[in-house]
Amino acid sequence: MSVRVRFAPSPTGQVHIGNIRAAIFNWLFARHECGKFLLRIEDTDRERSTPEAVQTVLDAMNWLGLTYDEAPLYQSTRLDAHREAAETLLKAGHAYKEDKGGTGKGECIIFKMPGKDMMFKDVIKGELRKSAKDMSDLVILRSDGTPTFHLANVLDDIQMNITHIIRGDDHVENTYRHIALFQALGATVPAYGHLPMIINQQGKPYSKRDGAAFVGEFREKGFMAEALFNYLTLLGWSPGDDREKMSKDVLVSLFTLDRVKSGPAQMDIKKLTHLNAMYIAEMPLDQFIQKERSVVSRLEWGNACGENLFKEVCKLMQSRAHTFTAAEEWKYFFVSDIAYDEKAVKKNLNKEGVKQLLIKAKERLATADFSAKSIEDIIRGVEKENGMGEGKLNQPVRVAVTGTSIGAGIYETVALLGQQCVLKRLGYAIEHFCI
RNA sequence: GCGCCCAUCGUCUAUCGGACAGGACACAAGGUUUUCAUCCUUGGAAGCGGGGUUCGAUUCCCCGUGGGCGCGCCA
Structure with missing residues (x-):
């Protein structure tokens, strides 16, 4: 069967760099294998999953050229199917009802783990195993009738005929549960691959505190989609030789999951910036002009820039711009009132x-x-x-x-x-x- | 605390057990007959520790140490 992978973000208004990297690796894998790259919007959190939040995801993907092959599946439309499946599992004896007490919310449906030691072959990390005593049963349907992440995720992957699940390392421990669910549901278990986390200088998950952490921020700070794409690709993967600056086509042809590392990788903005400068230097002048025009238009002096002069300045400055925000320093070309250092x-x-x-x-x-x-x-x-x-x-x-x-x-x-x-x-x- | 995983320059990485452990970013020095940037040259910079296996270990195994991840009616 041909490869089908998916990116399944939960729209929160921002797209984290770690998530988009997972999307990139999935996309690369799909394209390399001539398979399908699908999108699923996990929008069951109605509070946060606004149309704007969904649009943010779409924008980020579009910006990076992460094209998907079929209409996106919105998880919120699958509520009934999820509930039904929980009932089915219950009837089949794979699950049981229980009031876990505590806050006294009532009965929920709990999936019964098989009670056997488990092993799976991770495409990236190799054989992973866990003994039965370390795996506990899990809630699949809350007392309010809504499915949990595990149930919804697995069910939708079955629905979408997903063959390979490439996701963040933080999901490794969930995999045993998910595999058990696939089996209980009578579905074919997909292959799994877990990507190393992107960490900061302190070795902690890369976050807002570390500078830009969301796709939109990199865009605003003047990074090119191609450069960010290329850089992210190098975090946890390499082609096996000394190549670093690679086009999407080259990346697609070289990318394989067995070359993905399994330890965490630290984000290095300086290296990203270096790569970005190379991409900027190479881009066609008129594209550069267009980019800089939009940067400058946000500034109070930005609209005073005459067409011809702006073009000449761009010509002069392109080779020394590290990011598009470089244009913010060009003020002295366009206004009479200048600042003196x-x-x-x-x-x-x-x-x-x-x-x-x-x-x-x-x-x-x-x-x-x-x-x-x-x-x-x-x-x-x-x-x-x-x-x-x-x-x-x-x-x-x-x-x-x-x-x-x-x-x-x-x-x-x-x-x-x-x-x-x-x-x-x-x-x-x-x-x-x-x- | 318990479980799983990981471990090469400061950082990202290469190395299918066998040469001076290579590249890139960053850093330092010099050059490119103007600053900055580019570009070029040069330099410093790594196999966590201890045991094995082997003629030979960065590579395979074990222990320790360090780090990451997980342990929700979150996703």
């Missing part, structure tokens, strides 16, 4: 002799044609005439016209800023910062 000013402008040179440069720039080439020539000339080392005037000019000591090539930057702007800023710097 105090340290940079002190180091480059507030020094003996700089004033005369900037005055001279300003004079010549006033009559230049403002190509990068002639700007360079002018600055070179001023340096030379004053016995200054080649390039030594670059930083003072940069700080004077951009307010910061870092940026793209200074001649290109000056050219893009335009004559009027540059003369004005030079004048201001000479007045206010030079001695």
Whole structure:
């Protein structure tokens, strides 16, 4: 039978990075095996499972290109089937009713574990076993008539003809129960594979405290879907050689479950960022422009960016952008009111002799044609005439016209800023910062 | 506490018992005739400890230690 796997998120309004990684591994496995990747929305918690929360899941999947093959199954539509199954198990003697007391909620239906030692072969972790004494019976239908996770999950997997269940390591212990349920229900037991957890620097499950923990946050922080996808793939898996940056197609062709590790893996934002920078550097310019446009449009100065200038700035900055949020630093290209970095000013402008040179440069720039080439020539000339080392005037000019000591090539930057702007800023710097 | 699992540079990882344990991120130094970034060169950096098995162990086995996960009328 051909492979059928599923991603079964419970819509809570956010999609955790660990969950989406499970989705990615399932997707990769399905595509590699030419099988089906299905989606099941476990929306039985009516409080949290709002249409918006469901949409968040769909958006995250869509963003990452996690295409699914059949209409999603909404678990909430299966309530009757779940109840029926609980009754069936009860009649067949696989379950019993009991009031577990305590809070006195009434009778619930409890599944009887087989009472035998169990073993299953995990596709990732190998043979796993557990003795009968360590497995207790489990509630499958609450006293209020609603099914528990275990019942619903197993039943829906049967309904969907799932052949392989690839999920987080935190489900390993549930597997024995689920297998027993499959068997009691007379269904074929699927293959299981448990993915290592993603942990933080403290070795704890990766959470909000550790920076971005949800798919939406990575997106907002300027990460590319392709980079995040690629990076997540490397957490707990490798192709077996030194390849790291891989396209989806390559990933699909290389991905196998037997190469997945079983120990937890620590998230490394720096490495993700590095990968992201490579992806950004390679993307087509017009796509980059579009991305940056949307980043900048959220800023108060963002809509002041003219089409052409914005394009040129993107061209200049693409290779040095690590994330899309880099555009937030481009303000000085688009507004007249710029911020000055105090340290940079002190180091480059507030020094003996700089004033005369900037005055001279300003004079010549006033009559230049403002190509990068002639700007360079002018600055070179001023340096030379004053016995200054080649390039030594670059930083003072940069700080004077951009307010910061870092940026793209200074001649290109000056050219893009335009004559009027540059003369004005030079004048201001000479007045206010030079001695 | 009980059960299950895991264990290679700081981090992610490679290694089908056999060469100097390789790569990437990060870090450090230098270079790419302007900063930042890119790129290049170089460097430091690992088999948790103890027993076995073997001619030979990072690799196989056992014990210890460390870490993760689980032990709900949550999912």
